[in-house]
Amino acid sequence: KAGVTQTPRYLIKTRGQQVTLSCSPISGHRSVSWYQQTPGQGLQFLFEYFSETQRNKGNFPGRFSGRQFSNSRSEMNVSTLELGDSALYLCASSLGTASPGSGYTFGSGTRLTVV
Amino acid sequence: AQSVTQLDSQVPVFEEAPVELRCNYSSSVSVYLFWYVQYPNQGLQLLLKYLSGSTLVESINGFEAEFNKSQTSFHLRKPSVHISDTAEYFCAVRRGGGGSYIPTFGRGTSLIVHP
Numbered sequence: 001k002a003g004v005t006q007t008p009r010y011l012i013k014t015r016g017q018q019v020t021l022s023c024s025p026i027s028g029h030r031s032v033s034w035y036q037q038t039p040g041q042g043l044q045f046l047f048e049y050f051s052e053t054q055r056n057k058g059n060f061p062g063r064f065s066g067r068q069f070s071n072s073r074s075e076m077n078v079s080t081l082e083l084g085d086s087a088l089y090l091c092a093s094s095l096g097t098a099s100p101g102s103g104y105t106f107g108s109g110t111r112l113t114v115v
Numbered sequence: 116a117q118s119v120t121q122l123d124s125q126v127p128v129f130e131e132a133p134v135e136l137r138c139n140y141s142s143s144v145s146v147y148l149f150w151y152v153q154y155p156n157q158g159l160q161l162l163l164k165y166l167s168g169s170t171l172v173e174s175i176n177g178f179e180a181e182f183n184k185s186q187t188s189f190h191l192r193k194p195s196v197h198i199s200d201t202a203e204y205f206c207a208v209r210r211g212g213g214g215s216y217i218p219t220f221g222r223g224t225s226l227i228v229h230p
Contacts, residue, residue, distance in 0.1 A: 004158070042222040043223075045217050092158075100211075100216070101147050103151075104151075104159070106160070107158050108157050
């Protein structure tokens with residue numbers, strides 16, 4: 001079956017702009033989580049969606065937002081980009097609480113560079 | 116709250132030598148434990164997991180990890196590494212049982228296999 005698809009793979013934006021990243025989870029997975037990965041901070045949890053509802057949120061400013069659609073696809077948006085937002089953004093899908101020990105399936109990520 | 120410590124940020128080793136990547140966690144409740152691997156320019160892939168039962172778990176590519184409750188550790192080992200094992204390895208802990216709990220990831224250990 002198809003894996004987790006993230007688009008675009010690479011993105012270059014200018015400070016102050018906004019960006020939208022997309023994630024299509026594995027078919028049947030209703031939970032989508034987003035992580036920011038940087039060399040200095042490692043993997044930082046952004047938020048988790050399940051059945052179109054945000055269930056958990058990490059410690060990021062309000063410039064970071066997300067949503068999930070009825071087909072489980074998810075988007076995250078970052079407004080007023082800062083240089084420090086440059087990172088690899090990873091999407092992870094899972095079955096959610098129905099199978100808490102199943103672990104995540106990650107996409108290949110979107111590499112965002114802010115200049 | 117839970118936390119994960121990966122004791123080594125980088126582990127260099129020669130091909131065909133054994134390797135151990137160390138992971139310690141802290142949690143006041145039962146946990147699920149995971150190891151993920153990340154190859155360059157890719158997302159994380161689930162390598163193996165401990166949920167319950169036998170404390171020794173194995174992956175299909177020769178890695179194994181042992182859950183040690185008394186030492187709160189979940190070290191990853193391989194008796195003979197290959198060049199292709201060069202990657203970043205992440206240990207993760209999640210609160211056990213059902214419910215919407217977010218896993219906590221370690222900072223990662225870079226395994227570098229030299230010929």
